[in-house]
Amino acid sequence: MKLHFFKYQATGNDFVLIDNRSARHTFTTEQIEKICHRKFGVGADGLMLIEKHASLDFNLVYYNSDGSQSLCGNGSRAAVSLAASLGMLNGKTQFNAYDGAHAAELLPAGIVKLKMNDVQKTSKTGDDYFINTGSPHHIRFVQNVSQYPVVEEGRKIRYSDAYKPAGTNVNFVEILPDNTIFVRTYERGVEDETLSCGTGVVASALASALKGFSSPVKIKTLGGDLSVAFTFSRSGSSVSQEGTFHDIFLIGPAKLVFEGDLEL
Numbered sequence: 001m002k003l004h005f006f007k008y009q010a011t012g013n014d015f016v017l018i019d020n021r022s023a024r025h026t027f028t029t030e031q032i033e034k035i036c037h038r039k040f041g042v043g044a045d046g047l048m049l050i051e052k053h054a055s056l057d058f059n060l061v062y063y064n065s066d067g068s069q070s071l072c073g074n075g076s077r078a079a080v081s082l083a084a085s086l087g088m089l090n091g092k093t094q095f096n097a098y099d100g101a102h103a104a105e106l107l108p109a110g111i112v113k114l115k116m117n118d119v120q121k122t123s124k125t126g127d128d129y130f131i132n133t134g135s136p137h138h139i140r141f142v143q144n145v146s147q148y149p150v151v152e153e154g155r156k157i158r159y160s161d162a163y164k165p166a167g168t169n170v171n172f173v174e175i176l177p178d179n180t181i182f183v184r185t186y187e188r189g190v191e192d193e194t195l196s197c198g199t200g201v202v203a204s205a206l207a208s209a210l211k212g213f214s215s216p217v218k219i220k221t222l223g224g225d226l227s228v229a230f231t232f233s234r235s236g237s238s239v240s241q242e243g244t245f246h247d248i249f250l251i252g253p254a255k256l257v258f259e260g261d262l263e264l
């Protein structure tokens with residue numbers, strides 16, 4: 001089977017995208033692993049299919065490189081950029097993803113502003129947080145994150161009994177001056193560190209808000225810079241951390257690297 005694909009990177013999180021609106025291909029786990037394989041395939045952290053949707057501009061199907069599915073924040077930003085270049089939208093869009101409908105907007109210089117779904121629940125164990133932003137995220141605040149053993153420590157948490165059977169993504173966050181954090185992420189389903197993780201930096205920004213950060217939080221990742229804007233509405237007593245994060249936006253660049261055909 002010959003397939004035309006688009007290779008995108010969104011702050012270094014990289015993806016193969018296929019316009020699947022007409023052909024409606026389906027892929028086995030083995031085929032997804034092969035497409036994403038860094039030597040035997042195109043190479044990517046994940047594969048995305050853009051499909052028709054009954055009422056929204058498109059349906060987005062995301063697969064991690066191991067074939068598992070979840071919401072991908074950076075991938076959604078890349079898909080919006082591709083959909084725009086395919087003439088499927090004009091600046092703004094509503095599309096469907098793993099966790100439901102999302103709005104997004106194309107800003108100048110290839111920046112994509114993605115609206116995330118509200119977050120009502122955050123939990124804290126010791127000094128660590130767990131927040132699901134459409135995909136599950138464990139967040140640990142550390143010193144000197146650039147020297148931190150992200151894969152070794154991330155794997156331990158990801159496979160720990162606490163997260164069995166589904167597992168979790170794991171974010172290590174260093175607090176910097178000027179309302180900025182530096183985030184490195186071990187990604188479930190890629191089973192390695194990625195250069196950035198969109199849902200992960202959103203979870204890390206919300207955890208930073210619970211430690212006093214204001215919106216927008218500026219985020220450094222190994223793959224580039226992002227920002228996360230949000231509103232927090234408290235519920236219950238003012239001392240509690242109970243409340244809802246809403247109007248959450250993940251903002252950052254997404255770029256076409258190349259396009260081509262692959263034999264599967």
Ligand SMILES: N[C@H](CCC[C@H](N)C(=O)O)C(=O)O
Nearest residue numbers: 070072073074135197198199
């Ligand atoms: N690995 C994640 C999904 C992709 C998340 C990441 N690439 C992003 O940009 O949100 C999971 O299985 O939950």
